[in-house]
Amino acid sequence: MAKTQKTSVIAAAGRDGLNAVRYAAYSLSGSAYVFLKPLAGGKVLAEFEPKPGVDARAAAALPARFRQELEDEKFREKNSAENFSLREFLLLKAVNYAPKAPEPEPDSGLTPKQEKELNDLIHQIEKEIKAETAGGKKDPLGITRTWEDKYGTKTGNKKKR
Amino acid sequence: MAQRPATKKSAERAALPHFNFRRLSGGAVLLTNDSGTHASLSGAQFRQFRDGRVAAGSALYKELSAKGFVRDMMDMDGYAAACAKKNSFLGAGPGLHILVLTLRCNHKCVYCQSSAVGQASRGTDMSPALARKCVDFALKSTNPGITIEFQGGEPLLNWEALKASVLHARRRAKEQGREVRLALVSNFSLMTEEKARFLLANEVSICTSLDGPADLHDKNRVFAGGGSHAAAVKWLKYFSAAYKKQVPEFRTFKPSALLTVSRYSLGREKQIVDEYVRLGLEDVFLRPLAPIGFAKQLWDKVGYAPEEFLSFYRAGLDYILKLNARGVTIRERNAVMMLEKILNGTDPGYLDMRCPCGAVIGQLAYNYNGDIYACDEGRMVGWQGDDLFKAGNVARDPYSKVMLSQASRACASASSLDTQPQCSRCAYKPFCGVCPVYNYETQGSLSGEMPSNGRCALFMGLFDTLFSLLAKPASAKILKGWVSK
Numbered sequence: 001m002a003k004t005q006k007t008s009v010i011a012a013a014g015r016d017g018l019n020a021v022r023y024a025a026y027s028l029s030g031s032a033y034v035f036l037k038p039l040a041g042g043k044v045l046a047e048f049e050p051k052p053g054v055d056a057r058a059a060a061a062l063p064a065r066f067r068q069e070l071e072d073e074k075f076r077e078k079n080s081a082e083n084f085s086l087r088e089f090l091l092l093k094a095v096n097y098a099p100k101a102p103e104p105e106p107d108s109g110l111t112p113k114q115e116k117e118l119n120d121l122i123h124q125i126e127k128e129i130k131a132e133t134a135g136g137k138k139d140p141l142g143i144t145r146t147w148e149d150k151y152g153t154k155t156g157n158k159k160k161r
Numbered sequence: 162m163a164q165r166p167a168t169k170k171s172a173e174r175a176a177l178p179h180f181n182f183r184r185l186s187g188g189a190v191l192l193t194n195d196s197g198t199h200a201s202l203s204g205a206q207f208r209q210f211r212d213g214r215v216a217a218g219s220a221l222y223k224e225l226s227a228k229g230f231v232r233d234m235m236d237m238d239g240y241a242a243a244c245a246k247k248n249s250f251l252g253a254g255p256g257l258h259i260l261v262l263t264l265r266c267n268h269k270c271v272y273c274q275s276s277a278v279g280q281a282s283r284g285t286d287m288s289p290a291l292a293r294k295c296v297d298f299a300l301k302s303t304n305p306g307i308t309i310e311f312q313g314g315e316p317l318l319n320w321e322a323l324k325a326s327v328l329h330a331r332r333r334a335k336e337q338g339r340e341v342r343l344a345l346v347s348n349f350s351l352m353t354e355e356k357a358r359f360l361l362a363n364e365v366s367i368c369t370s371l372d373g374p375a376d377l378h379d380k381n382r383v384f385a386g387g388g389s390h391a392a393a394v395k396w397l398k399y400f401s402a403a404y405k406k407q408v409p410e411f412r413t414f415k416p417s418a419l420l421t422v423s424r425y426s427l428g429r430e431k432q433i434v435d436e437y438v439r440l441g442l443e444d445v446f447l448r449p450l451a452p453i454g455f456a457k458q459l460w461d462k463v464g465y466a467p468e469e470f471l472s473f474y475r476a477g478l479d480y481i482l483k484l485n486a487r488g489v490t491i492r493e494r495n496a497v498m499m500l501e502k503i504l505n506g507t508d509p510g511y512l513d514m515r516c517p518c519g520a521v522i523g524q525l526a527y528n529y530n531g532d533i534y535a536c537d538e539g540r541m542v543g544w545q546g547d548d549l550f551k552a553g554n555v556a557r558d559p560y561s562k563v564m565l566s567q568a569s570r571a572c573a574s575a576s577s578l579d580t581q582p583q584c585s586r587c588a589y590k591p592f593c594g595v596c597p598v599y600n601y602e603t604q605g606s607l608s609g610e611m612p613s614n615g616r617c618a619l620f621m622g623l624f625d626t627l628f629s630l631l632a633k634p635a636s637a638k639i640l641k642g643w644v645s646k
Contacts, residue, residue, distance in 0.1 A: 026582050030612035051613075072182075075211060076586050083179035083232075090237065091195065094244030141252035143522060144561035146301040147337065 007048045009063045014042040016070055020077050021046065024069035032062055096127060176213060178232040183588035191628055196243035197506045197591040198228040201632055243506050247591070250508050250515065250523060257512060257524035258299035258309045259537050260326060262287045263319040264529055264544075268348055269383040270370075272423050272456050272463045280318065287529040289325035294555050295527040296330045300337065301560040308342040311365075312537070317351040327363050344368060346419070349396040350384060357399060364411050367400050369393050371418035371440070373426060373433035381423050393418070394440065401441055420446055422473065423463045430477035438484065438491050446494035447477050449619060453602045454541030467615050471622035478626065485639045492643045499627055500644045502592040512536070514594035514620075520572035521552055521564060531555040535568045538598040550598060572597045575607035583611040589624045 011021045021044050025034040032048040039045050046066060050059035110118065142150070180194045190207035193199045202210060202221075209215050210230070215222045226234040250256075264278045264285035278285055287295070299309055309330055316323055327343055334341035343365040360367065371393050372378040378390040400416035407413055418437065420426075426433060430447070437445040449470045452460045474495075481493050501509035512519025520535035527533055531554050534540035539550025550572070553563040563569070575597045578584035584595065599616050600609025611617040630636040 023582060023586065027612055029610065030614075030618075068184075072184075073586075076181075079177060079179060082177070086232070087179045087195070090240055091244065093237065093241035094195075094248070097241050097245035099242075142303065143252065143254070144564045145254075145303055146560050147303055147339075148301070150303045151337075 005059070007060070007063050009046045009048075009066050010039065011044045011046060011070060012042060013038075013044050016074055017077055018044070020070060020073035023073040023076070024066055027069050027073075028062060028066055031058060098126065176232045177211075178230065178235060180230055181586055181588045181590055182207070185625060185628065187629075189632070191588045192230055193588045193591050194229055194240075195591065196229055196240045197247050197502065198230075198243070199503065199588075199628075200225060200228050200230060201628065247502065247506050247508060250510075253305075254303035255299075255519075255521065255523055255525050256302070256304040256307050256510065257519070258295070258302070258307060259524065259526040260287070260292060260295050260309060260311050261313060261526065261528050261537075261540065262292065262311055262316040262322045262326075263314040265318045266314040266348075267318065267350055267384065267386060268315065268389060269385070270421075271381055271383065271425075272421055272450050272459065273454075278314070280315075285314070285529050286319045287322045287527075287531075289322045291531050291555065292322040292326035293329040294531065296326050296333060298527070298533075298555050298560065299525070300330075300333055300339075300341070306340050306342065308344055310344045310346060312346050315348055315351065316345060317347050317349075317356065320356065324359065327360075327365060331363055342366065346370075348382070348384070348389060348393065350386060350389065350392045352392070352396045357396070357403075361400075361403055361413055362411055364414070366414035367396075367416045369397060369416070369418050370421065371397070371436070371442075372420055372423070373429060374436045377425060377429055377432070380425055381421065397440055397442075415443075417444065418442055420448055422447060422449055422470065424465050425463070427465060427469060427473050430473055431480050434477060434480055434484070434491065438489055443490050444492050444494050444497070445477075445481070447474050448495070451538070451596075451599055451602075451616070453538050453598060454545065457602055467618040467622060470619060471626070474623065475626055478630075482630070482636050482639055485642075486635070495623055496627060496640065497643050499592060499623065500640055503627070503631075504641060504644055505646070513596055514592070516576065516578045516590075516594050517573040518576035518594050518596055520550070520576070520597065521566065521569035522573060525552070525563070527555060533558070533563055535572050536598065538596070539568070539572075542598060542602065549601065571607055575600070575609075581608065581611060583617075589621065592624065593620055 013021060021036065025036055025046055028034055028048065030051075031054050032050050035047040035049070037045040037047070048059075048062040048066070050062070139145075178194065180192050182193075183191045185191055185201075188204040190202050190204060191199060192202065192207075192210075206215075206221055210221075210225065215225065222231065225231050229235050229240055265280050265282055266273075266278070267280045296309060299307055309326070311323055311326070313319075323345070330341055330343060343363065344367075345360060345365050346368045349369050370382060371390075372381045375388065375390040378393070379388055382389040384392075397416055397418065404413045404415045418440075420433065420437075434445055450456060450464060452464055456463070478493055478496060481491055484491055498509040498511040498514065501507050508515065512523045515523060518536075520539065524536055525533050526535070526537040526540045528540055528543070532540075532543070532551055533553045533555060534543055535550045535552050542549065543551055550568050552566040552568040574580065576595050578587075578590050578593065578595065581595065584590055584593065587593070595609065595611070596616060597607040597609075600614065601607050603615060604610055604613075627640070630640060
């Protein structure tokens with residue numbers, strides 16, 4: 001079998017972003033050995049050597065695939081950077097998420113507005129406590145706790161179905 | 162010079178929240194986000210969306226807003242709630258506890274992954290006392306709904322340990338006032354009326370292997386003592402009849418069957434599905450073989466490339482959908498588990514497709530000698546002399562030590578998709594998971610390299626297949642019906 005030719009693409013690290021170049025190169029590494037070489041002027045040469053078993057047509061398509069991946073990776077980099085703080089906030093919110101408790105019966109003597117204010121306050125305090133403790137403890141998810149640690153040594157209190 | 166309209170482009174670009182995307186064949190682009198919602202756009206719609214040119218008020222804008230793809234319109238509480246729901250397993254504690262009661266087996270399956278030894282071998286049975294210790298260890302898990310699964314080898318070859326652990330688990334569960342599910346995975350060749358009655362009375366659910374019609378099953382699952390298929394079918398019918406009958410004294414579960422797809426199965430998808438339908442089974446799991454443990458050494462004989470499996474899978478699923486359209490009740494398990502995530506945002510308990518994977522934090526495998534492994538596949542690697550996935554020993558190590566073992570930490574870290582260069586940017590990230598044992602066995606590292614990873618290619622293909630079917634109204638209706646509550 002004839003040896004498949006190497007192909008290459010020149011990317012601009014400054015314009016495209018070196019991370020995007022690396023991610024695009026990595027995504028092709030199932031089909032080819034990809035060599036990244038720095039060039040003068042902030043450019044990067046991406047060389048593709050098809051892996052055994054990759055047919056000539058797929059090998060020839062590698063530069064085009066790389067350019068498409070590079071475009072997509074540039075966008076991903078940008079989108080990820082623009083949303084870093086929001087994403088972190090949302091995931092922290094998810095980690096501390098507690099389902100809303102059922103609405104209490106209106107027997108507290110408070111007006112609905114006062115009731116809401118009190119609930120909001122409790123909710124806020126709970127959130128703050130959770131936010132303070134998350135990540136601060138060695139085992140925030142309680143992974144090392146046993147059933148007995150969590151529930152005590154409860155015995156024989158449940159009838160068989 | 163005419164003034165450019167007030168930085169509209171950059172303002173709209175900033176309005177895009179974080180999302181992942183994948184270009185599908187045919188030009189469509191799939192969007193997903195951390196909360197697990199998805200949207201399928203045409204190529205032109207995607208360009209509009211990416212460039213911030215989707216007109217506010219358009220149908221597409223409304224759809225994208227509702228699904229959390231418009232930053233200014235995001236329901237933060239709903240988003241966080243969805244993320245929390247789909248990851249609720251994280252702090253639950255291991256739910257699946259696999260007790261390997263013996264390594265002995267009376268079958269010689271061509272693809273055997275479970276490190277079985279001959280029936281006459283000695284020194285590979287779990288003692289009843291150790292089996293009870295394993296049950297006690299499993300009950301330390303904080304997971305409110307644990308499952309203890311009895312496996313082997315062939316677990317019925319060690320009936321005394323099986324019986325002891327079932328009785329002990331039932332007694333301890335009653336003492337603790339908690340629900341414990343018991344499950345047996347057996348080839349049924351040693352099943353008797355007496356054993357079957359004991360299992361039913363103690364609410365043990367039953368699962369067997371069924372690889373398709375008799376000739377295929379018996380070719381895959383070689384049994385010197387007679388037809389493996391005949392025994393599997395006989396007892397499947399027995400347990401199905403018991404399920405239909407139900408008695409007031411105890412709950413009887415519908416028996417299930419597991420299919421392993423070997424090279425011999427390729428091209429026979431219709432016959433396999435027909436066999437499941439004939440036996441009244443409502444689920445068939447078109448389960449690929451993995452080159453792990455002893456199957457790795459036999460891969461040239463019984464294995465296949467991901468593309469070969471995917472052709473088999475697509476043909477099988479297509480046939481199942483046609484049967485559904487004709488009113489036949491049969492579902493495909495891969496699809497069901499993936500659709501649970503995609504459509505319902507829930508975790509179906511499939512430990513191989515979690516992030517992080519189920520190793521230790523979702524499951525533990527107890528070997529016949531009390532050694533605890535991160536998962537059953539890790540145990541198989543251990544049997545080859547590599548204890549990388551060993552997390553401790555029932556007799557020697559406390560629960561907390563096992564949970565914090567190096568195997569536990571390494572697997573959790575390696576299977577966290579945010580640490581994987583390709584997975585972290587993949588549109589299937591909210592629904593997928595990697596397997597450190599597979600990576601280690603096939604690529605020599607726990608993290609692996611997804612661009613050349615066979616399992617990744619396989620799962621990508623499964624997701625591509627499902628999303629393309631969800632885009633077609635007729636198949637979407639059937640698929641949605643499989644996971645509707």
